Amino acid sequence: MADPIIPMYDLLATYDSRPYDPLFTDHDWTREETDYLVHTYRECGGKWPVVIDSYDYPSSSRTMEDLKHRLYTVAAKLLALETPITSMTAPQYELYTTLNSFDPVKEASRKKLAEGHLKRPRNEVDEETVLLRELQRIMLQQTALDADREDLRRRLDHPHANTHGYQYTTSQALTGLWQQLLAAQRKTQHLRPPVRRETAATHQDPPSTADTPMRDAQQPTAQPRFGVVVTNDKLPSGITFASDRLSKPRIAKSALQTEKIAAILSHIGVPDLIPLPTPAVIEEFDKIMTKVHTLLDLRKIADREEQEIRIREAEMAASG
Structure with a gap:
């Protein structure tokens, strides 16, 4: 611990000007020996090697650590008497903490360890140097091994996706994904070198006999015999689901019409x-929806005719 010489001088300057405070009382130290310690410290300029060499109090065998501990304790109490702890500034509180944290036992152990290092033989110093170099080499190898292990784990680990598949749960999102894949495929095909037709024609394989039934099934006259059915239905672009054909017809242009359709379907027992x-269910549902729309049209006509009848009756009642 560094000796706070300059602040100590300022604190010990007020030691003689005040009476011996009861806080300074210690069962191992008398007032006379404490005064002698403070006086010796001032005369030696705060140099502890000189202080311990000049300290010659009768019947006293104090060590340097004992002298430091006593002097630092007195200085800390002087500082607390002059300035309460709650009113201390940051430098004052730091000095107060430094003075109170001095441990003579730990200081003696530190000096003993340093003295042992100074008195070591040359072969022990060389051996320690070799061991430190070996330790440094082992640490470098361990660091390199950890880096290689991390690189191997990173190579063996599967790549983590930045996105999730929840965004493709709707037909619109799937349509967009399909269009992106189609555009990427077209771009890839555009970058491929063109193949000459003459070369492709020269390497064309002769027709196989296994393809004969397929070609026969494509002929219009043979389609019924092979069970081939050709429809002229216009397929929508993109990806659609069968459930969409059951949900879209339920929605009309107006909310009132949608409520009427839902009421009719609920009345006849069609679930939401x-x-x-x-395909059979979809076909039957289309038939039901055709009848529902016909029923709604008839109801609209009936409502309009009833309204006209009321108007005519009102006119006849007014004229009669």
Whole structure:
């Protein structure tokens, strides 16, 4: 611990000007020996090797650590008497903490260890130097091994996706993904070198006999025999689900019309959600929706005719 010489001088300057405070009382130290210690410290300029060499109090065998501990304790109490702890500034509190934290036992152990290092033979110093170099080499190898292990783990680990698949749960998102993949495929095909038709024609394989039934099935006259059905339905672009064909017809242009459709379907027992609809279910649902729209149109005509009848009756009642 560094000796706070300059602040100590300022504190010990007030030691003689005040009476011996009861806080300075110690069962191992008398007032006379404490006064002698403070006086010796001032005369020696705060140099502890000179202080311990000049300290010659009768019947006293104090060590340097004992003298330091006593003097630092007195200085800390002087500082606390002049300035309360709650009113101390940062430098004052730091000095107060430094003076109170001095441990004579730990200081003696530190000096003994340093003295042992100074008195070591040359071969022990050389051996310690070799051991330190070996330790440094082992630490460097350990660092390199850890780096290689981390690199191997990173190579063996699977790449983590930056996105998740929840964004492709709707038909619109799947349509966008399909268009992106199609554009990427077209771009890849555009970058490929063109193949000459003459070369492709020269290397064309002769028709196989295994493809004969397929070609026969493509002929219009043979389609019924092979069970081939050709429809002229216009397929929508993108990806669609069978459940969309059951949910979209339920929604009309107006909210009132949508409520009427929902009421009719609920009345006849058609559930709001049909899981995994088959083509037969979709076909029957289309028939039901056709009848529902026809019923709504008839109801609209009936309401309009009833309204006209009321108007005519009101006119006849007014004229009669």
